[in-house]
Amino acid sequence: MGRIELDGLTRKYGDVVAVDGIDLDIADGEFLVLLGPSGCGKSTLLRLVAGLIPPTGGRVLLDGEDITHAAPARRDLAMVFQSYALYPHLTVARNIGFPLRAARLPRAQVRRRVAEVADLLELGALLDRRPRELSGGQRQRVAVGRAIIRDPRAFLMDEPLSNLDARLRQSTRAQFRTLHERLGTTVLYVTHDQVEALSLATRIAMLDGGRLEQVGTPTEIFDQPASVFVAGFLGSPPMNLLPARLENLDGRVRVRADGIEADLRPGEPDGSVEGVEARDVVFGVRPEHLRLTDGTGRAGTPVLRGVVRAVENLGAEEVAQCAVGGETVQFRGARPLGLAPGQPVQLATAPDHIHLFDRGSGRRLVWRPHPARTAPATPRA
Amino acid sequence: MTTARASNPGAAGETGWRDRVRGAVGHGLLAALSLFCVFPIYWMYATSLRRPDEVYSVSLFPWPLSVGNYTHVADVLPIGRLILNTFVVALVIAVGQLLVGLLAAYAFTAWRFRGQTLLYLAFVGTWLVPFQVTMLPNYTLLYRAGLLNTLPGVIVPNLVSALGVLLLRQHMASFPRDLIDAARIDGRSAWSILWTVIVPNLRAPLAALAIVLFINAWNDYFWPALVLQRADSVVQLGLRGLFVGVEGPDWGGLMAGSGLACLPIFAIYLLLQRHVVNAFVRSGLK
Structure with missing residues (x-):
């Protein structure tokens, strides 16, 4: 024992x-x-x-x-x-x-x-x-x-x-x-x-x-x-963590920041997402969960828009450092990524790969069913 | 530098010549100093090997050689017993100081306790107090204890030395803490850790310190002279007997006796040359 x-x-x-x-x-x-x-x-x-x-x-x-x-x-x-x-x-x-x-x-x-x-x-x-x-x-x-x-x-x-x-x-x-x-x-x-x-x-x-x-x-x-600490510690490179704002817009839960737009949940049938309050969050996405897109994908797909600053060769893979808003986002993919410094870039990800953290406490925000209703959910710290 | 040499061989030759002269002067100076240091010892042995009626001769080489002074010393002094006594005294003092130093240094480094710094400073303080200050109180204590004129009287006040504590504390402070922790987890007691882990790994500094302490004790003249009244106790006092004889100093006997008294130290030096040099370097003494 x-x-x-x-x-x-x-x-x-x-x-x-x-x-x-x-x-x-x-x-x-x-x-x-x-x-x-x-x-x-x-x-x-x-x-x-x-x-x-x-x-x-x-x-x-x-x-x-x-x-x-x-x-x-x-x-x-x-x-x-x-x-x-x-x-x-x-x-x-x-x-x-x-x-x-x-x-x-x-x-x-x-x-x-x-x-x-x-x-x-x-x-x-x-x-x-x-x-x-x-x-x-x-x-x-x-x-x-x-x-x-x-x-x-x-x-x-x-x-x-x-x-x-x-x-x-x-x-x-x-x-x-x-x-x-x-x-x-x-x-x-x-x-x-x-x-x-x-x-x-x-x-x-x-x-x-x-x-x-x-x-x-x-x-x-x-x-x-x-x-935020755990997210930023694990992964190589670690998770991209960017300040953003969680909003309730047209019946959708959306995260917005300079260069970032991401719909997290489609609107409810009655057009409401009751209980989700606008708040400052930290938006997180792992470098390997980003992919290049030309912006023609499904509407509402989370997208990060920026400019490539540098591309690092890791052997089998490459990591691109991109300026998104005032922040740096790292994007990792199989070599060659086909990117060059100075090139504008659009990066997409799936809503499931987005992590949200409370800006004040740094703790993870999770979806929990709203106590009053069964279908909709509300993010809680 | 290399370029300068290649392009100007004349300058290079001059530099080489200058280096050689500088080296020769340095070597010459050191050789002269060495001779200066060694000469008294040479003179001691040279005088001891002259015929007894030629001890005042100032010829550089003793000729014809004679062992007359040695047989004379052997007749007037129990030289073997004197050397044996001195050896025992020096050995017991060295071992005692080493043990006390080891245990005290272990206590100072392995544990944190109240008053630690104060106690350590007190240890250091005793090293700074001149011998002359403690000489009389020690003498009085020996008198009360009835140890005057005995070999234990020479030994007991010298069993503790701050030098040993200071040196070993430094070595133990730099001893890898993980080894001690590993031994603790492996089930060893503090006492067992000292003897099975620390001491075997501090053999070199312990040997070095033991040599310094032994030589110090062997060379000590003043304290034995104060405590012991008998000329047949330790070699230092036996030699004094020859020096203050009624017919004036017996130079031949004195030189032969001193020569014999030096032999054990020379033997240690020859056998453990590396450790002795190491010992003096480590102790920062002499």
Whole structure:
């Protein structure tokens, strides 16, 4: 078992709040990724769970047992560090066996377990080497081996792939996935890399400024970002976010800004969209959800009009930077896009691909059925 | 520069010549300074190897060679026991200072506690207080404890040194925090982390510090001279006995004895040359 519950977990440093009242329930066997930019408190949160730093408020529960004030060694959690933290003076075999020797297990048993883990991680030929004689990828595997050998209730991983080159990172990601499927142990994984988060996680917890912004499956987080922050963090390039105005015009809900016109909902049969108030919003659309149009499409199709500023070659694809109103919109598509700087351009998208956020709070606006009627809907923050 | 050389070989030749002269002058100066430093030691061994009736000779090379002074010292002093005593005293002091330094530095770096800075400043402060200030209080304490004229009397007040604490604190402060955290998660206690993780990885600075502390203790003359009244205790005082004899200084014996007293330090230097140089560089001393 390895269910981790965080209950209002808080860590302050003087007046600075590094982790701000986090409530999170991580189910047994889940691969939960804490995602966020540098300084968002994700590593601090992981260290709070590990017991390496004491919280200033809240509780940590492991399988229902309060471990908030338990020593790290008594938590039955294993951690993989960003720096790997391998003991430089010990061989690979002794590094992997270190936790078992600390638990005073018989030598023969330690040797047997080390051999098993080395076999699992293909480290058998390296057992007599010291960490300085290993490559980055090998060190990383030794660090994982040292965590696995304890058979802990959960793994805590602090950016374990960030010191590897891009190619090795990709193959190690696949190994992590296989390992997680095989062991079935709960993983709490910290990263700032969205690709890692989206590809590994069963659920992602997005953090910003020590607070939870959104918790959900990778699909939910990517397709329905709960805030401007989440929308702007995920995606490469990230979502285009432009200030706009939500209006109720001729019985249609429409978003307008300089260079943008988008009908979101067709008018109701009686010509009313009761309950939708005009308001300032942030209009969001992902660069890959835009397509070139000549303006002859169906009336009311959301359209962005602008001028190409630059075109960036990404290999298989191109990204065009376009000036729309006073803002920059990025448009991504298969190479060649056939665009040149200075060229006027019209970009269309589907209403389903448009995200709206409240300008003040930055939270997502969602369609909910109007309580008084069944068919029409109203956007709510 | 390269272009100038290529286009004007005459100038290049002149520059090369100037560099060579500058190098030669520098080397000459350093050689002279080295000779200046080494000469007293050479003279000590040279005098010790002259015949006892020729110790006042000023000839540069002792000839004919004689071991008369050495046999004389061996007759009048229990030189083997003196060196052994001094070795034990220096070793115990070095190990004691190293242990105290290690534990204090660990406490200062691994934990945050109330009054930490004040306590650390107090440690630093003791290093700044001259020996002469603490000499008499220490002497009185030893007298009360009945340790005057004993080897423990030389050792005990020297078991703690701020130097060790200062140096090791610097090394421990730069020790990777992740390694300590990893060991904590892996189930090691604070005590176990010190011995199984930190000490094995600080072997080089610990060895360097141990050498400095040992040599300092070996070379210390004043404190043993104050505490010990007997000439047959440590080698420093045995030699003093030769210097203040009733017939005036016994130069031959003194040089032979000093030469023997230096041998353990030379042996350390020869065996651990790299560590010794490292030790002095690290400690920023001498």
